[in-house]
Amino acid sequence: MRNIVPVLRRIAPLAAMLLLAVPALADAHGLVGRRDLPVPAWLFAWAATAVLVVSFVGLGALWRKPRLRRAEEQRLFAVPSWLEIPMGALGVALLGLLIVSGLFGVQIDTANFAPTAIFVGLWVGVPFVSLFVGDLYRVLNPLRALGRAFGWCVQRVVGADRLPEPLEFPERLGRWPAALGLLAFAWVELAFPGRSDPSQLAVIAVLFCLVQGVGMSLYGTERWVDRADPFGAWFSWIATLAPLRWEDGVVYLRPPGVGTAKRTAIAGDAALVVVAIGTTTWDGLSGGEILGTTLADLANTVAETGLSVSWSNALVSTVGMLIVVGLVALLIYGGVRGMVPHSARVQAAKAAAEAGDDAAPKSGPPSVSSLIRDFAPALVPIGVAYAVGHYISLLAFQGQAIPQLLANPLGHQLMPGEGGWLGTADWTINYGWLSSNAIWYLQVGALLIGHVLSLVLSHDRALERFPKRRAARSQRAMLVVAVIFTCTGLWLLSSV
Amino acid sequence: MFVVAHVGHWAVNLLYALPMAIIGGVLWWTSRKERLAGGPSEDEYWEGQDDAQWGDDSAERPKR
Numbered sequence A: 001m002r003n004i005v006p007v008l009r010r011i012a013p014l015a016a017m018l019l020l021a022v023p024a025l026a027d028a029h030g031l032v033g034r035r036d037l038p039v040p041a042w043l044f045a046w047a048a049t050a051v052l053v054v055s056f057v058g059l060g061a062l063w064r065k066p067r068l069r070r071a072e073e074q075r076l077f078a079v080p081s082w083l084e085i086p087m088g089a090l091g092v093a094l095l096g097l098l099i100v101s102g103l104f105g106v107q108i109d110t111a112n113f114a115p116t117a118i119f120v121g122l123w124v125g126v127p128f129v130s131l132f133v134g135d136l137y138r139v140l141n142p143l144r145a146l147g148r149a150f151g152w153c154v155q156r157v158v159g160a161d162r163l164p165e166p167l168e169f170p171e172r173l174g175r176w177p178a179a180l181g182l183l184a185f186a187w188v189e190l191a192f193p194g195r196s197d198p199s200q201l202a203v204i205a206v207l208f209c210l211v212q213g214v215g216m217s218l219y220g221t222e223r224w225v226d227r228a229d230p231f232g233a234w235f236s237w238i239a240t241l242a243p244l245r246w247e248d249g250v251v252y253l254r255p256p257g258v259g260t261a262k263r264t265a266i267a268g269d270a271a272l273v274v275v276a277i278g279t280t281t282w283d284g285l286s287g288g289e290i291l292g293t294t295l296a297d298l299a300n301t302v303a304e305t306g307l308s309v310s311w312s313n314a315l316v317s318t319v320g321m322l323i324v325v326g327l328v329a330l331l332i333y334g335g336v337r338g339m340v341p342h343s344a345r346v347q348a349a350k351a352a353a354e355a356g357d358d359a360a361p362k363s364g365p366p367s368v369s370s371l372i373r374d375f376a377p378a379l380v381p382i383g384v385a386y387a388v389g390h391y392i393s394l395l396a397f398q399g400q401a402i403p404q405l406l407a408n409p410l411g412h413q414l415m416p417g418e419g420g421w422l423g424t425a426d427w428t429i430n431y432g433w434l435s436s437n438a439i440w441y442l443q444v445g446a447l448l449i450g451h452v453l454s455l456v457l458s459h460d461r462a463l464e465r466f467p468k469r470r471a472a473r474s475q476r477a478m479l480v481v482a483v484i485f486t487c488t489g490l491w492l493l494s495s496v
Numbered sequence B: 001m002f003v004v005a006h007v008g009h010w011a012v013n014l015l016y017a018l019p020m021a022i023i024g025g026v027l028w029w030t031s032r033k034e035r036l037a038g039g040p041s042e043d044e045y046w047e048g049q050d051d052a053q054w055g056d057d058s059a060e061r062p063k064r
Helices: A004-021 A041-062 A081-104 A113-133 A136-140 A142-158 A176-190 A198-219 A221-228 A230-239 A258-262 A269-286 A289-303 A309-337 A344-354 A368-407 A436-465 A468-474 A476-494 B002-030 B032-036
Strands: A074-078 A244-247 A250-253
Touching: A041 A436, A041 A468, A041 A476, A041 B002, A081 A113, A081 A136, A081 A142, A081 A198, A113 A136, A113 A176, A113 A198, A113 A230, A113 A368, A136 A230, A142 A198, A142 A221, A176 A221, A176 A230, A176 A269, A176 A309, A198 A221, A221 A230, A230 A269, A230 A368, A258 A368, A258 A436, A269 A289, A269 A309, A269 A368, A269 A476, A289 A309, A309 A368, A309 A476, A368 A436, A368 A476, A436 A468, A436 A476, A476 B002, B002 B032
Parallel strands: none
Antiparallel strands: A074 A250, A244 A250
């Protein structure tokens, strides 16, 4: 196994370059028109690289001691704890509406509430809002609300002292179940042949609820939601970037990003970010004309073996998605692997060796897996930047369809002027409120802010983890990783 | 024209790869001394100051 490490180290940069070696492609969620930029789009990648390099040098010169984990939060105001009940009930109602509309509504993805609720409302809207106001999904999470309500009812009926204690969740699993769940959701979004079929999506939602229900029953609601609910786990990391934090009925104010630095990562957290970045990258790569044609050819070749065309497409997409997720993991592995020689133990060992001290007790360098875990929070802004850059146009335009679909969730034919039960069914999408150029600048800004914040978090963590003289130098490989992600992200977005 | 158009298309894509190649190359070159000096091998075990706040991760390393 050890022999593979030098090989991985060498091919990690190559893997990243491979991501750029394929021709330009369109973004699957790109709903933007032609941009009219004053300079070529590739110049933005050069400028972004310059900003990252200047930030890196500035951090090394001016940021000499760890600050983020010591930063204090300001108590803002108290929130009544009973508010969690109507918020949870709202989440349950939306989940119920999603399932009912999916199963019994018109089976057209743009007319039915279910697909937009899942892929725009849940997957894009909730994390966007969480980025500003904190962990919204935690209070809206319908499964958490149902789990807590069920537990409360059972306690009342059976008696709290007669209820068995929940099983202990295996610590070594960390958040790996949530990471795998996130990968499964991405598969449904990007590869599953029935992803546009409301009824199939509703069935998947029911199955997801059943699995989560069994898990919560066995291991306890809060523990399960924290470790194995893909949305709960990933959105809670996104919410750490927010300037607001809610805990025990109190809202706190903090500088953005401080929450991410303060949160301790566990096993599987880095995998969550890798899945988020990798699947978003694959979505951008696979949605375009040139790779789209290549993928279609590949799928046709696979279909000649007897597999249906839709499942051949799914197979090709699945393999492509897993390859890109693997490349992202390899790239991050390479970046973190570059830190090992700078650790205190390695430096002390070198000093001891130079001094001819042979009688030293044995201790080894930090393992890459422990470093990946320690630096996982610094990767979160990259995952969020990719999500914002990729989905911002989808949210800006398709997000406007949510009130319309909410008023007529089953997608029944309405008479002209009828607004449905909410009065918003006749609303239309305004495609003109945000220009293509504005979307591009928002995407560039999101990518840049995300990657600079990632460098800041990584540098601050390095000051705690490594000898201070080596902290900045230990992050050189991570600078390369940040540059690769930024340029790749801009390249994908520019190809729309 | 077909060839020119495609070469131009690829060249634009490569412009996105250029910054990462430059940064990667510069950092690779400037760290050559450390690499040539042969940094500490993972096969060697030695004494060093442990970072107490981060705990001991020796259990994660393969036993020998």
